[in-house]
Amino acid sequence: MTVFFHYSLHGFANVYLVGNDTTMEAAIVDPAAFTLGLLNFIEDKGYVVKAVLITHNHPHHVDGLRTLLRIYDATVYSSNATIGDVACRMIRDAEVFTVCGLEVQALSVPGHSADSMAYLFDKIVFTGDALHAGLIGKTMSQYGNKLLKEQLSKKVLSLSDDCMVLPGHGPPSSIGAEKLYNLGWRKTKEDIRGDQYGLLA
Amino acid sequence: MYELRRCAIAGCDVTALHGSEYCAIHHPDPEALSASILQEFAGIDVIKNLNASGLRFQSANLSGKRFYSCSFSRSVLQNMNFSACTFRMCFFDFCFMDSSDFSGIDAQYCSFAGARFLNVSFEHSELVHNNFNGARTNDCTFNYSNLYNSRFIMSEFERTDFIDCNLKRTFIIPTKETDVSWRLSNTQEAIRELDRIDP
Numbered sequence: 001m002t003v004f005f006h007y008s009l010h011g012f013a014n015v016y017l018v019g020n021d022t023t024m025e026a027a028i029v030d031p032a033a034f035t036l037g038l039l040n041f042i043e044d045k046g047y048v049v050k051a052v053l054i055t056h057n058h059p060h061h062v063d064g065l066r067t068l069l070r071i072y073d074a075t076v077y078s079s080n081a082t083i084g085d086v087a088c089r090m091i092r093d094a095e096v097f098t099v100c101g102l103e104v105q106a107l108s109v110p111g112h113s114a115d116s117m118a119y120l121f122d123k124i125v126f127t128g129d130a131l132h133a134g135l136i137g138k139t140m141s142q143y144g145n146k147l148l149k150e151q152l153s154k155k156v157l158s159l160s161d162d163c164m165v166l167p168g169h170g171p172p173s174s175i176g177a178e179k180l181y182n183l184g185w186r187k188t189k190e191d192i193r194g195d196q197y198g199l200l201a
Numbered sequence: 202m203y204e205l206r207r208c209a210i211a212g213c214d215v216t217a218l219h220g221s222e223y224c225a226i227h228h229p230d231p232e233a234l235s236a237s238i239l240q241e242f243a244g245i246d247v248i249k250n251l252n253a254s255g256l257r258f259q260s261a262n263l264s265g266k267r268f269y270s271c272s273f274s275r276s277v278l279q280n281m282n283f284s285a286c287t288f289r290m291c292f293f294d295f296c297f298m299d300s301s302d303f304s305g306i307d308a309q310y311c312s313f314a315g316a317r318f319l320n321v322s323f324e325h326s327e328l329v330h331n332n333f334n335g336a337r338t339n340d341c342t343f344n345y346s347n348l349y350n351s352r353f354i355m356s357e358f359e360r361t362d363f364i365d366c367n368l369k370r371t372f373i374i375p376t377k378e379t380d381v382s383w384r385l386s387n388t389q390e391a392i393r394e395l396d397r398i399d400p
Contacts, residue, residue: 002250003202003270005290005310007330012350012370122205123216133314134334134354134372160214162254162274164292170372171332171352174274174294177314181335181355183374183395 001102003124003166006041008032011060014168016126018102019047025100027051028074029119029126030168034064039071051099054078054088055128055168056113075099079108079115091117107155111148112137118156123163125175131156131165133173136184149184202270202290203250216272218252225255225275232257242266254292 004017013032020026026047042049049072054062062083068074069086077099078088091097093108107118109130116137119126129137131152139145156165161176179185206217208224215224218234220241225231235256242248242263251271259279267287274294281301288308296316304324312332318341326346334354344364348371357377364384368391 001202001205003290007310124202124205133312133332134352134374162216170350171330172290172292172310172312173314173332173334174292174312177294177312177332177334181314183354 013060020100025050027099029053030061031064034067052076056116109151111144128168132167203252
């Protein structure tokens with residue numbers, strides 16, 4: 001398996017290409033934009049894109065999807081039934097499936113958006129906007145924030161420390177680093193107040 | 202991406218090292234493996250998919266080499282010369298670096314999270330899209346470097362200079378800053394407050 005990173009200026013998002021070097025099939029994670037540079041890169045490497053994995057349906061992560069599908073006949077995997085007018089193969093939390101001959105596990109991590117998914121390939125996890133290096137995804141409410149932290153703690157931080165974290169924006173990280181150096185785990189005033197009430201109760 | 206084969210010791214989930222069946226903890230002679238890896242480096246300029254996590258390297262000149270998808274996580278790098286090297290998607294998490302030269306490097310999409318830097322120079326480097334979260338630096342210099350889109354969250358800087366650096370979209374939210382110079386750097390374009398984050 002080979003992972004390539006492409007920085008998309010559209011939303012400053014990360015686009016990933018996961019290639020199976022035996023079959024020369026590849027999956028794209030979050031096609032933020034499908035540029036000529038990315039196309040040339042895929043073609044130069046000799047891959048055929050057979051799958052697209054969507055971490056969540058936000059424009060900076062899916063805007064290149066239609067262009068990509070005009071070029072490659074790929075299956076789109078998402079927790080949504082459709083992305084725009086594109087039909088998706090719906091995936092559920094904890095579902096293990098195979099793309100391009102590689103085993104993937106889907107991890108539902110709602111909070112930043114209701115449809116947020118992370119994808120685990122062996123010791124590499126694509127976290128989309130749910131988890132970035134040093135930060136967790138932006139949420140619209142305290143409920144969303146709490147839910148996101150719970151889901152990340154349960155499903156992502158429980159992975160081994162040397163598991164690589166490849167997020168939708170910003171630099172890469174590892175689970176070990178995120179456990180220690182992520183501002184998202186810092187307690188807010190509300191958390192501390194809640195803890196105090198919990199203690200009193 | 203380097204092979205994600207597991208260590209041959211039953212129950213060990215750590216990835217096996219380059220050219221070995223074992224991880225650094227279970228390898229019978231990690232020093233010999235480090236020496237053989239350095240010997241291998243001597244004849245090649247491009248190093249791809251190498252896992253050297255947890256090994257110790259010292260006093261080697263790897264100047265100008267290009268590293269792609271390599272891991273030096275939790276390794277010890279002492280008196281190393283990496284000047285003018287290229288790094289893409291390389292991991293140096295929780296590394297210990299002492300008196301090493303990383304000046305003039307071109308590092309993109311790399312992680313140095315939780316690394317400890319003592320007397321390390323990153324001067325005149327392209328450090329774009331890198332993770333320095335939780336890094337602790339003492340007597341280091343990043344002067345005249347491009348730190349675009351890199352992150353220094355919960356880092357600790359002591360006697361470390363960032364003179365004339367490009368800090369556009371750089372996250373600088375350290376927990377400790379002692380004797381740090383940001384002179385001539387565009388600190389106003391850096392992200393120093395969480396309110397300015399819009400992922």
